[in-house]
Every structure is written in structure tokens, then in C-alpha cells.
Amino acid sequence: MGLLAKIFGICKTDLPKDEGCWKYLNGEVKIDLKKAAELSKPGGAIRMEGKGLPERLLVVHGMDKKFYSFRNKCTHMARRLDPVSGKMTIRCCSIFSSTFDYTGRVISGAAKKPLKTFKVKTDDNKLIIPLI
Numbered sequence: 001m002g003l004l005a006k007i008f009g010i011c012k013t014d015l016p017k018d019e020g021c022w023k024y025l026n027g028e029v030k031i032d033l034k035k036a037a038e039l040s041k042p043g044g045a046i047r048m049e050g051k052g053l054p055e056r057l058l059v060v061h062g063m064d065k066k067f068y069s070f071r072n073k074c075t076h077m078a079r080r081l082d083p084v085s086g087k088m089t090i091r092c093c094s095i096f097s098s099t100f101d102y103t104g105r106v107i108s109g110a111a112k113k114p115l116k117t118f119k120v121k122t123d124d125n126k127l128i129i130p131l132i
């Protein structure tokens, strides 16, 4: 990632190409994996924002082939996060590059507090993420 992107805190992870792949209803996010092509392979990720979602989310298809969800706000200064290629970690897009493991624990960087994580349930071709 370029220095300017880090200075401005521009993350690499996009919103899903098919915004219809997810919805938020009754405190739960539901993602249709058949429509979320970005999550088809380990290392893939999407960020979700808007649609009444109470907070920004990052969903990652982990290198262990499981799915993980995080509040997409670094605990240092609230910048967005990206999965680290080939590793079981996520990293802040800012210049301070705080890095967290999949449990939300801080591994390195300026952040002092752990990252909020959310349980991800799989049901057929869907991911269900209760936020409350």
C-alpha cells in the first residue's frame, strides 16, 4: 500500500460488488455467499457499511477457511482494517499499521485496546452475524 493511502487511511478492502449480497435485519447481518464473490476464497474480505448497520463491519474468509467478523474501526483512531495477505491477521490502513489477530488481540502498532469481534454462524450458503 502506498504511503499516501496510509497517510489518508484508505483501505484496500472494498464494499461488495453486489451490494445485494447482504442485509441487516433484527440485529443480524445475513450474507449470501453465492452473491459475495469476494468471500469465495481464503484471504478474501468485504466491508459493510450503511443500510442501517449500527457500525462498520469487516468480514474475512480466514486462511484457516473459517469466517471472521470485526468492527471495522481500529481502536487507535478508528481507521478501517484489511486482512493481511497469507496471514491470520488484520491490519489498520493508517500509517501506524496496528495489527490484530482474529480474536481481536493487538499484535503490534499504536492500538492499545483489542478489536471488537462478532461471532459468525454458517448456515448452508449463508453467513449470519448477530450484532447484539
Ligand code: FES
Residues within 6 Å of the ligand: 074, 075, 076, 077, 078, 079, 092, 093, 094, 095, 096, 097, 098, 109, 110, 111
Ligand atoms: S488508526 Fe489504526 S493504527 Fe492508528
